[in-house]
Amino acid sequence: MKTKLTILASIALAGAALAAPQTFDFKDPKGINNAAFKLDAPLEAINGSASGISGTVTFDPENPGVTKGKIIVATGSLMLPNPMQKQHMLNDKWLDAVKFPEITFESKEFKNVQTAGDTTTADVTGTFTLKGVSKELTAPVKLTCLKDKLGQRVPNQKGDLLVIRANFTIKRSDFNIMPGQFEDKVSDTIEITLSLAGASPK
Amino acid sequence: MKRTFRIIAAVLVVGAIAFWVAAGANRGWTKTRVPKKVVDEVTGLEGIQWQDKFVPGVDFLGAALLGAGFLAGVSFFVPAKSKQP
Numbered sequence: 001m002k003t004k005l006t007i008l009a010s011i012a013l014a015g016a017a018l019a020a021p022q023t024f025d026f027k028d029p030k031g032i033n034n035a036a037f038k039l040d041a042p043l044e045a046i047n048g049s050a051s052g053i054s055g056t057v058t059f060d061p062e063n064p065g066v067t068k069g070k071i072i073v074a075t076g077s078l079m080l081p082n083p084m085q086k087q088h089m090l091n092d093k094w095l096d097a098v099k100f101p102e103i104t105f106e107s108k109e110f111k112n113v114q115t116a117g118d119t120t121t122a123d124v125t126g127t128f129t130l131k132g133v134s135k136e137l138t139a140p141v142k143l144t145c146l147k148d149k150l151g152q153r154v155p156n157q158k159g160d161l162l163v164i165r166a167n168f169t170i171k172r173s174d175f176n177i178m179p180g181q182f183e184d185k186v187s188d189t190i191e192i193t194l195s196l197a198g199a200s201p202k
Numbered sequence: 203m204k205r206t207f208r209i210i211a212a213v214l215v216v217g218a219i220a221f222w223v224a225a226g227a228n229r230g231w232t233k234t235r236v237p238k239k240v241v242d243e244v245t246g247l248e249g250i251q252w253q254d255k256f257v258p259g260v261d262f263l264g265a266a267l268l269g270a271g272f273l274a275g276v277s278f279f280v281p282a283k284s285k286q287p
Contacts, residue, residue, distance in 0.1 A: 163247060196247070
């Protein structure tokens with residue numbers, strides 16, 4: 001009887017361990033992770049990207065609705081094709097990268113969660129912080145859990161990958177970035193596309 | 203000398219326009235780097251790598267036209283070559 005109980009307890013523990021939420025680290029050694037941004041003003045279109053991504057997401061494949069996490073973008077990693085434009089973008093009048101070195105998104109809640117195979121789609125609500133101003137926003141997100149694929153991406157490592165894709169728009173005026181100024185050249189609306197892969201080594 | 207200035211100005215204008223058109227007729231500002239998309243085979247994610255590349259924009263064209271205008275203007279103040287008897 002005692003042996004049976006021990007076996008059952010072991011199986012239950014193993015099951016719990018397998019179903020436990022995993023923490024994925026989004027600091028990408030391959031440098032693929034990026035946040036692309038687009039501003040389409042009447043006189044000028046600005047396309048850039050940021051590569052300084054970090055943060056962690058806790059994801060449970062058995063219960064994706066309880067996903068939690070925070071993604072951080074280093075403000076100084078924002079890149080534009082024109083060096084002078086980049087300099088202006090990071091200066092104290094625009095993003096003030098020295099005073100506000102991070103742009104963050106911290107998830108609070110996942111709604112409309114739908115899972116098919118290894119892919120989950122949902123609407124994530126969280127707090128987006130830019131230039132020291134925090135606003136709540138909701139964005140559609142696609143999460144793909146790639147089991148045992150970490151080794152294919154990072155040699156000599158075993159584990160899983162979590163791929164996150166999200167698109168959303170913000171208004172720079174909401175974040176006190178030169179509100180109402182130069183809107184013919186620098187659009188108020190900023191389209192942001194996140195393409196991220198996080199690793200959970202075993 | 204007068205003629206030389208005008209020829210240089212014309213060559214500058216034609217050369218700048220030809221270079222601008224050949225580089226893709228970029229109607230934005232001059233770029234010194236361009237994004238190149240790379241696909242991660244494992245995740246399917248599209249990454250962005252920045253490569254150093256000079257792509258002239260309208261500011262480049264404007265500077266060339268200003269330069270040519272300046273040279274053409276200077277040519278009016280250069281005394282004409284006196285004819286040898």
